[in-house]
Amino acid sequence: MIISIASGKGGTGKTFLATNLAKIMESQGVQVLDCDVEEPDDHLFLKPRIKETINVGIPIPDVDEDICIHCGKCSQVCVYHAITDVGAKVLVFPQMCHGCGACKIVCPVDAITEIDHIVGIIEKGRSGDINFSAGKMNIKEVAAPHLIRKVKEHIKPDVISLIDAPPGTTCPTVTAVSNTDYCILVTEPTPFGLNDLKLAVEMVSQMGVPTGVVINRVGIGDNKVETYCREEGLEILLKIPHRREIAEIYARGEIVIEELPDIRNLLQGLADRLPGLIEEVTRV
Amino acid sequence: MKEIVVISGKGGAGKTSFAAGFSRLTGKNAVLVDADVDAADLSLLMDSKILKKNEFKGLPTPVVDMDKCTKCGKCVELCRFDAISPDIKIDTLLCEGCQVCYNFCPEEAISLKECPMGEWYVSETPYGPLVHAKLDPGGENSGLLVSIVRKSGKALARDMKKDFIITDGPPGIGCSVISSLTGADFVCVVVEATVSGVHDMERVMELVDFLDIPSAVLINKYDLNLAACSSLEEKLGQQGIPVIGKFPYDEVFYRAILQKKTIPDMKDVTPYIHDSFEKAWNHLVSLVSKVGQNLS
Incomplete structure (x- = not known):
C-alpha cells in the first residue's frame, strides 16, 4: 500500500x-x-x-569528436537546448539535459555515448x-x-x-x-x-x-x-x-x-x- | 531600478507575507512579481484586478494517431519518463516534452500539439502593478513561465519608472528557483527558526552563493526555537550575511491573510511587529542601494 x-x-x-x-x-x-x-x-x-x-545520475551525451561529422542533428533534436553543435565542437550543458536520449538515437554515426551526470x-x-x-x-x-x-x-x-x-x-x-x-x-x-x-x-x-x-x-x-x-x-x-x-x-x-x-x-x-x-x- | 527576490528554501516560512508587506511600504514605488507559479498566492493578499491576460504555452505534447499506430512498442521502449503505457496511451502529466516518441515513431503516427499550459496576468493592486501566473496542474516548464513573468515585470517597472521590483519566489532549490534568481539584484532569504527551516535555508544559500547575488536574511518565528535562532545568527554573523529583522511566531500573520491585508496594515493589532517590519524594509533598502547600479 x-x-x-x-x-x-x-x-x-x-x-x-x-x-x-x-x-x-x-x-x-x-x-x-x-x-x-x-x-x-x-x-x-x-x-x-x-x-x-x-x-x-542522468544519462547525458558524451560526444566522440573523432567520430562526429558535425551534421548538427543532435542540436536540432534537443528541445532543451542542452547540446549545441558549434561546427568545430559539440557543447553539452549537463544542467539543461533531461536525459531523454534523443541525441544519441538521432546521431547517424554513433558518435554519442551516454555518461552519468550525478544530480x-x-x-x-x-x-x-x-x-x-x-x-x-x-x-x-x-x-x-x-x-x-x-x-x-x-x-x-x-x-x-x-x-x-x-x-x-x-x-x-x-x-x-x-x-x-x-x-x-x-x-x-x-x-x-x-x-x-x-x-x-x-x-x-x-x-x-x-x-x-x-x-x-x-x-x-x-x-x-x-x-x-x-x-x-x-x-x-x-x-x-x-x-x-x-x-x-x-x-x-x-x-x-x-x-x-x-x-x-x-x-x-x-x-x-x-x-x-x-x-x-x-x-x- | 532594483529587483529584490524573496525566497526561503522551505515552504511556509513567510515569503508571501514579507513580499506583500515590503511592496506596501514602497508606497506604490514597486512592481510586484509572483514567481511562485505553482501556488501563486500574492494576489490573494490584496484586492487585485486583472488588466491583461496572456496564454502560456509549454512544450508541445505528443498525440497518437491510433489509425496509423501499429502498437510496435518503440515509443514505450524509448520513453525514459514512463509516460507511455503498453497500450500506447500518453500520460501528459508525466511527459517531459522531449519529443523522442514523435521523432522516432517508425509509422509517423505521433504528432505534436501545442497546448496552453497556463496563463499569466498583469493586475492592478492598491500597492502597484502585479505580474502573476497560473500554471496548469502538472504543467511543464515552470522555469520558463517564471522568466516570462519576471521579464514582463521588469519591462513594466521600466515603463512606469518604479524603483523596485519585489519578486515572491517559489520554495525549493530547483528549476523555478534558479529561474527566479538569475540576474536578480538582491535576495532576501526568509528563514524560520526551526531545525528544518535552517537546514533548507542553508541549501538555498549555497545556490545564492553560486549565483553570486548579494543577500540578507530575515528570521521569522524566531521564538519557536531560540537555540536554533541564536546559533543561526552566530553562523550568519561569521559569514558576514546581514540579518535585517527578527519576527516572532504570531497569529497576526494569519489574521492579515484572512483580512486580505499586509503586516504593515496591522499596525493597530501588533504595533511592535509593524515597527520591526519598517526597520527591516529600511535596512533592506540601504543594503540594496549599495549594490552596483543595474545597467539593464
Whole structure:
C-alpha cells in the first residue's frame, strides 16, 4: 500500500504528517520515502542510521569528436537546448539535459555515448523499525523528477509506504504522487491553503489518484476549506488543532506524538482507518 | 531600478507575507512579481484586478494517431519518463516534452500539439502593478513561465519608472528557483527558526552563493526555537550575511491573510511587529542601494 502525502502550498505539514504517521505505524511495518528532494527534511525528525548512499545520475551525451561529422542533428533534436553543435565542437550543458536520449538515437554515426551526470543521492537506512529512503538533489541541479523516480524504485511491496512529496503541482509533485494508491493532501484553513488545495485537488483528480484531506492548524483561520471539501465530496481525514506547543516541538526537530498524547490519539485514529479506507476506494 | 527576490528554501516560512508587506511600504514605488507559479498566492493578499491576460504555452505534447499506430512498442521502449503505457496511451502529466516518441515513431503516427499550459496576468493592486501566473496542474516548464513573468515585470517597472521590483519566489532549490534568481539584484532569504527551516535555508544559500547575488536574511518565528535562532545568527554573523529583522511566531500573520491585508496594515493589532517590519524594509533598502547600479 503506497500513500503519498502532498500539498499545493509549502509549509502546511507534509513532513510532520509523514514522520509522525511513520512512528505510529512503526510496529506494523512501514517505510518512509522522502521525495521532497529539493528540501528533504524527514531525516531531521526520524534521525535514521544511514547504511547506504547511492549516487543518482542522468544519462547525458558524451560526444566522440573523432567520430562526429558535425551534421548538427543532435542540436536540432534537443528541445532543451542542452547540446549545441558549434561546427568545430559539440557543447553539452549537463544542467539543461533531461536525459531523454534523443541525441544519441538521432546521431547517424554513433558518435554519442551516454555518461552519468550525478544530480543527487539516495540515502537508505533505518530509524528504529522504520525503513528509510530519501532523495537529496545536489545544488544547481534541476532533474528532481528523475531523482524522485529513482527513490520510488526503493518502494517495498510488503510494507506500508509513505511518500513525502514536494510542494506544488508541477512535474516533481506529479512524479511523486503518480502510481500511489492514495494521496493525502495536507492544507491549512487560510485563503492560501484553500487556493493551493484546489490546485492540488485538480492535479490528483487528473491523475486518478483517490484522495483525502488533512487540515492542519485548525482554529487559526476560517472554515472555507471545510466547506470546499464538503461541496467537492472530499473526505476530511483529520483535523489537527492549532497549538503553539506543536510548532515548538516541531521546531526542535522532535516527533510531536511522542510528547503530546492527544495528538498521538488523533494520528492513531487516522492510521487505523487508512488501510480499510484505501481498500474501499481501490475497489471502487 | 532594483529587483529584490524573496525566497526561503522551505515552504511556509513567510515569503508571501514579507513580499506583500515590503511592496506596501514602497508606497506604490514597486512592481510586484509572483514567481511562485505553482501556488501563486500574492494576489490573494490584496484586492487585485486583472488588466491583461496572456496564454502560456509549454512544450508541445505528443498525440497518437491510433489509425496509423501499429502498437510496435518503440515509443514505450524509448520513453525514459514512463509516460507511455503498453497500450500506447500518453500520460501528459508525466511527459517531459522531449519529443523522442514523435521523432522516432517508425509509422509517423505521433504528432505534436501545442497546448496552453497556463496563463499569466498583469493586475492592478492598491500597492502597484502585479505580474502573476497560473500554471496548469502538472504543467511543464515552470522555469520558463517564471522568466516570462519576471521579464514582463521588469519591462513594466521600466515603463512606469518604479524603483523596485519585489519578486515572491517559489520554495525549493530547483528549476523555478534558479529561474527566479538569475540576474536578480538582491535576495532576501526568509528563514524560520526551526531545525528544518535552517537546514533548507542553508541549501538555498549555497545556490545564492553560486549565483553570486548579494543577500540578507530575515528570521521569522524566531521564538519557536531560540537555540536554533541564536546559533543561526552566530553562523550568519561569521559569514558576514546581514540579518535585517527578527519576527516572532504570531497569529497576526494569519489574521492579515484572512483580512486580505499586509503586516504593515496591522499596525493597530501588533504595533511592535509593524515597527520591526519598517526597520527591516529600511535596512533592506540601504543594503540594496549599495549594490552596483543595474545597467539593464
